[in-house]
C-alpha cells in the first residue's frame with residue numbers, strides 16, 4: 098500500500114480528502130495552521146469529516162426529564178410508542194495518521210474518544226464522512242472478547258487464531274504471551290477467577306503478540322500495575338518502530354505523554370487540538 102486511493106474504506110461516502118492532500122497534516126488542512134511535527138510518510142488511517150450518531154430508543158424527550166413522576170408518566174405513555182433520541186457523538190472529525198504514529202486521544206468523559214476508536218475499527222457506521230484504513234485495524238479494549246469461562250490457556254490459543262495466526266505461530270508465541278502477561282500458573286484457570294488487572298494484562302499480551310498495522314487501545318492499560326504499564330509502553334514503542342500505527346485512549350495523561358508522538362484532544366465530539374503531546378496536554382490541563 099503506498100497510495101491513499103489504495104486504503105481500504107471502512108465505511109461511509111467517497112473521500113472528501115483529495116489524494117494530493119493525503120500527506121499533508123490533517124490539522125493544518127482543517128485549521129489552516131502550520132503543519133504538525135508528526136511523521137509524514139505513508140498514511141495508515143484517514144478520517145474524513147466523520148460524524149457518528151447513536152440512536153437511542155426509549156429515551157425521554159427533552160421536556161420529560163427530571164423526576165419520578167415524569168419517569169412513571171413516560172413509562173405509561175410510551176407503551177407501544179417507543180421514542181427515539183439521537184446522540185451526535187462525533188461531529189466532523191478529520192485527520193490523517195501515518196506509519197509510526199502513536200496517537201493519544203484525550204478528552205473529558207463523553208467527548209467521543211471510544212466512539213472514534215470504534216469507528217476507526219469499523220464497528221460503527223459513519224452517519225456522514227468516512228474512515229479509510231490500511232489493513233485491518235485491531236481494537237483492544239477493556240471489554241475485548243475473551244471468554245471468561247475458558248482458561249487463560251484456551252483464550253490465548255483462540256485469541257491468536259482469531260487474529261489470523263497459524264498453529265505454528267501460536268505455538269511459537271504461546272510462552273511469550275504467558276510471560277508477558279505475568280499471570281503465571283493462573284493460565285490454567287478460567288478467566289472468571291482473574292482480577293480485572295490480570296484480565297487486562299492477558300488481553301494486552303495476546304493482542305500485542307501480533308504485529309498490527311493499526312492497533313487501537315482503549316483504556317486497556319488502565320488496570321495494569323506500574324511494572325506492567327512500563328512493559329506495555331515498551332511494546333507500543335516496538336509496534337511503532339515496526340511501522341505500525343497505535344491509537345491510545347487513556348485518562349492517565351502520563352501514559353499518553355510517555356508513549357505517544359502526537360495527541361488529539363476531543364471536546365464534545367470535535368477536535369480541539371492536534372499536535373505535540375506536551376503542548377496539547379498542557380492546553381488540555383488548563384481546560
Ligand SMILES: Nc1ncnc2c1ncn2[C@@H]1O[C@H](COP(=O)(O)OP(=O)(O)OP(=O)(O)O)[C@@H](O)[C@H]1O
Pocket residue numbers: 151152153184185186204205206207208209210211212213
Ligand atoms: N452505545 C451508545 N448509545 C448511545 N449513546 C452513546 C453510546 N455510547 C456512547 N454514547 C454517547 O456518545 C457520547 C460519546 O461517548 P464516548 O463513550 O465515545 O465518550 P468517551 O470520551 O470515550 O467517554 P469516557 O471518557 O467516559 O470513556 C456520550 O454522549 C455518550 O453518552
